Amino acid sequence: MTEAIDIRGVQILPGYLDRPTQEQMAEAIRAVIRAAPLVTPVTRWGKPMSVRMTAAGAYGWISDRGGYRYAPQHPAGMAWPPIPEPVLAVWRAVSGCGRMPECCLVNWYGPDARMGLHQDRDEVDFTAPVVSISLGDDGLFRIGNVARGGSTESIWLRSGDVAVLGGAARLIHHGVDRIRPGTSTLLGAPGRLNLTLRVVR
Ligand code: SIN
Ligand code: MN
Numbered sequence: 001m002t003e004a005i006d007i008r009g010v011q012i013l014p015g016y017l018d019r020p021t022q023e024q025m026a027e028a029i030r031a032v033i034r035a036a037p038l039v040t041p042v043t044r045w046g047k048p049m050s051v052r053m054t055a056a057g058a059y060g061w062i063s064d065r066g067g068y069r070y071a072p073q074h075p076a077g078m079a080w081p082p083i084p085e086p087v088l089a090v091w092r093a094v095s096g097c098g099r100m101p102e103c104c105l106v107n108w109y110g111p112d113a114r115m116g117l118h119q120d121r122d123e124v125d126f127t128a129p130v131v132s133i134s135l136g137d138d139g140l141f142r143i144g145n146v147a148r149g150g151s152t153e154s155i156w157l158r159s160g161d162v163a164v165l166g167g168a169a170r171l172i173h174h175g176v177d178r179i180r181p182g183t184s185t186l187l188g189a190p191g192r193l194n195l196t197l198r199v200v201r
Helices: 019-035 085-094
Strands: 005-007 010-013 052-057 060-064 067-071 103-109 115-118 130-136 138-143 153-157 162-165 174-180 192-198
Touching: 005 153, 019 052, 019 085, 019 103, 019 130, 019 192, 052 060, 060 103, 085 130, 085 162, 085 192, 138 192
Parallel strands: none
Antiparallel strands: 005 010, 010 162, 052 103, 060 067, 103 192, 115 174, 130 162, 130 192, 138 153, 138 174
16 A cells, blocks of 8 residues: 545545455355346436445335435345445544444446535434445546535546545535546456445444
């Protein structure tokens, strides 16, 4: 791992996970996806998002015509699988938080997927950070401000990088403009997996 990078209070830990740990985590997430298949969320207006999602933990974050919210079950009705241990280990090491995460959101970016600038603000307790783990192809991560608008800064997140959005940066706007398909050999197919860990209640 190289030194942490601070962008507007977001702590980025480049190369935090070594390759064997990334492989172990990718395998664990494949098992999560087998138990709780990826879905294409739609907005309240029925527009499909380009990122496909599932989750592990007590809650998953879902979006459908009823709006977006945390839910204790996958849209198909099953409970979310438990958060894999290697993922929890990252939280213990970097979160500085006494509570354990209740949601590991799994975002799958195919070659053309993106995620617009947004805040993570559907949780109850903003003293707990959001911890984000990148696996697979590079993703161009954009960081704005806590308030809407203003300037932004971007950084390519690579496989094994961890980002922590905590403290004054907990509610910062962030998004992913695009991925660079084929830049990682980890997943054996073009695409990017992002895991975000959150305390929900
Ligand atoms: C997110 O904000 O949920 C995902 C961030 C990322 O994909 O890096
Ligand atoms: Mn987010």
